[in-house]
Amino acid sequence: MKLAIAADHGGWELKTELLKFIGKIANVEVADYGTSGPDSVDYPDFGKKVAEAVSSGAVDRGILICGTGIGMSITANRFPKIRAALCHDHFTAQMSRLHNDANILVMGERVIGRGVACEIVKTWLETEFEGGRHLGRLEKIEAIGQRTR
Numbered sequence: 001m002k003l004a005i006a007a008d009h010g011g012w013e014l015k016t017e018l019l020k021f022i023g024k025i026a027n028v029e030v031a032d033y034g035t036s037g038p039d040s041v042d043y044p045d046f047g048k049k050v051a052e053a054v055s056s057g058a059v060d061r062g063i064l065i066c067g068t069g070i071g072m073s074i075t076a077n078r079f080p081k082i083r084a085a086l087c088h089d090h091f092t093a094q095m096s097r098l099h100n101d102a103n104i105l106v107m108g109e110r111v112i113g114r115g116v117a118c119e120i121v122k123t124w125l126e127t128e129f130e131g132g133r134h135l136g137r138l139e140k141i142e143a144i145g146q147r148t149r
Contacts (some may be wrong), residue, residue, distance in 0.1 A: 001027060001028050001029070001033070001060045001061065001125070002031070002058075002059040002060045002061075002111045003022070003028055003029065003030050003059060003060065003061050003062065003125075004030075004031045004033055004049070004050045004053045004054065004058075004059040004061075004062040004063070005018065005019065005030055005031070005032055005033065005050070005063040005064075005065075005139075006032070006033035006034055006035070006046040006047070006049055006050045006062075006063075006064055006065075006093070007035060007046060007064065007065035007066065008035060008041050008042070008043040008046055008065075008072075009035060009037070009038050009040050009041050009064045010043075010065075010066045010067030010068075010069075010108075010109055010110060011037075011064075011065030011067065011072075011107070011108070011109040012036065012038065012065075012068045012132065013036060013038065013109060014034050014065050014107070014109040014114060014117055015032075015063075015065050016081060017030075017114050017117070017118075018063065018065075018117060018121055019032060020134060021127045021142060022121065022125075025033075025051040025125060027052035027120070028125065028126075030031075031053070031100055033046060033048070033049040033050055033053070034046055034120065041133065043066045043071040043072055043075065043098055044071070044075045046064070046072075047064055047066075047071070047075030047076050048075060048079075049073045050062035050063070050064055050076065050100070050104065051075065051076040051078070051084070051104065052079065054082060054103050055080050055081050055082055060103070061101050061103050061105070061125075062076075062103065062104040062105070063104070063105045063106075063107070064104060064105070064106045064107075065106070065107050065108070065109055066106075066108065066109070067084040067108055067109060067110045067111075068108040068110060069107050069108035069111065070086065070104045070108070072084070073085075073086045073106045074108045074130075075099060076104050077104065080104075080145065081142070082103060082104055083100055083101060083102045083103050083104070083138070083141070084102065084105075084106050084127075085100060085102035085104070085105060085106065086107070086108070087105060087106070087107060087120050087124065088107075088108075088111060088112055088116075088119075088120075088122065089116065090116075090119050091124050092120075092123075093105065093119075093120040093121075093123040093124040093127070094123050094124075094127050096124065097123075097124055097127035097128065097129060098129065098130045098134075099126075099129055099130065099134045099136055099137075100138070101129035101134070102124070102135070105120070105121065105124045106149045107120060117119065122140050123148070
């Protein structure tokens, strides 16, 4: 699996930890789209990079991190074919994949701890989309997106 990851200044410390954690997971190739330090940056710039990579098919999935996760979620969900899910625990991560086929995981560094974040990432990467009745719902979401763009 090809995975893109990015954060703003409010999420770069957690991103650094997650890069180490993801590096231990087999069959995941990670591309780091920045930022690389605590200097203030604008989250839309980094959310855009990952959302474009996922939307275009350059990578399979993405992870975005900012202070709360809200700004990154709003940014990413502006792009075609993106289903970015802001997750705070194991359950929301699991359901975002099972029912919503989320292709971008969003987290807030100031909201969750590192241990929880690693658990969320592991669950999100390992959980497959159920399909079935959920597929029709995703098709409706995509149709709404096409009408509003």
